Amino acid sequence: MANNKQPDSREPYVVAIDGPSAAGKSTVAKLVAARLGIDYIDTGAMYRAVALAALREEEVGEAAAEIGALVSGLVIDQADGRTLLNGEDVTDKIRAAACTKRASQVSQLPEVRRELVALQRAIGAHRSVVMDGRDIASNVFPDARYKFFITATPEERARRRTLEMKEKGLPCSYDEVFADIEKRDWDDANRALNPLVQAPDAVLIVTDGLGVEEVLEKVLEYIVNP
Numbered sequence: 001m002a003n004n005k006q007p008d009s010r011e012p013y014v015v016a017i018d019g020p021s022a023a024g025k026s027t028v029a030k031l032v033a034a035r036l037g038i039d040y041i042d043t044g045a046m047y048r049a050v051a052l053a054a055l056r057e058e059e060v061g062e063a064a065a066e067i068g069a070l071v072s073g074l075v076i077d078q079a080d081g082r083t084l085l086n087g088e089d090v091t092d093k094i095r096a097a098a099c100t101k102r103a104s105q106v107s108q109l110p111e112v113r114r115e116l117v118a119l120q121r122a123i124g125a126h127r128s129v130v131m132d133g134r135d136i137a138s139n140v141f142p143d144a145r146y147k148f149f150i151t152a153t154p155e156e157r158a159r160r161r162t163l164e165m166k167e168k169g170l171p172c173s174y175d176e177v178f179a180d181i182e183k184r185d186w187d188d189a190n191r192a193l194n195p196l197v198q199a200p201d202a203v204l205i206v207t208d209g210l211g212v213e214e215v216l217e218k219v220l221e222y223i224v225n226p
């Protein structure tokens with residue numbers, strides 16, 4: 001695989017993991033980061049934090065200029081697996097359905113992407129990180145030392161997500177979850193700016209029929225001598 005060069009432990013490096021929603025990226029990315037002893041950065045959570053801020057500001061509509069003004073005044077941080085918005089821990093709040101929907105809208109806006117991509121690049125400039133999202137290998141860190149595209153069929157992702165929600169006691173139907181996944185796939189892939197795309201030099205991992213540990217081992221297999 002062209003992108004998987006021998007790591008030099010003295011140099012900070014980025015492990016970029018992209019893929020569609022509900023593909024299990026974040027679970028694997030967290031485990032990879034723990035095994036490598038480096039930080040995990042969830043860029044989807046950053047878009048969700050902007051969405052939460054927009055939902056909270058009643059006067060902020062959907063206009064790009066308004067959201068752009070809002071985002072430039074926000075302080076978004078990630079530490080120890082938590083997401084902070086202006087110092088407040090919003091890790092759980094940003095998972096609400098309203099936030100998921102609004103995150104999809106705000107992530108289309110150039111003003112928002114410009115701010116968040118700059119933040120993501122600043123984070124990865126001086127320390128080693130595992131970063132997951134939709135455009136990390138293709139846009140944020142095109143020179144990332146390791147690049148992965150983790151995906152699964154929409155049917156498999158819907159099946160897993162339905163099970164996960166039922167286990168959390170959240171009522172949902174497979175058909176609804178499947179429709180939501182298909183819509184999010186379409187939105188992610190057809191966004192004008194930085195759409196979801198597999199970088200040409202990313203390692204493709206299709207996780208249908210694989211457990212988390214098996215996916216983790218596949219990723220680590222490519223990362224020699226961490």
Ligand code: DC
Pocket residue numbers: 021043044045047048103104105107132133134135136188
């Ligand atoms: O992965 P997630 O569901 O938490 O992502 C939330 C939203 O942010 C989703 O609509 C896709 C978008 N996103 C993006 O546009 N670019 C990224 N690098 C990460 C997420």
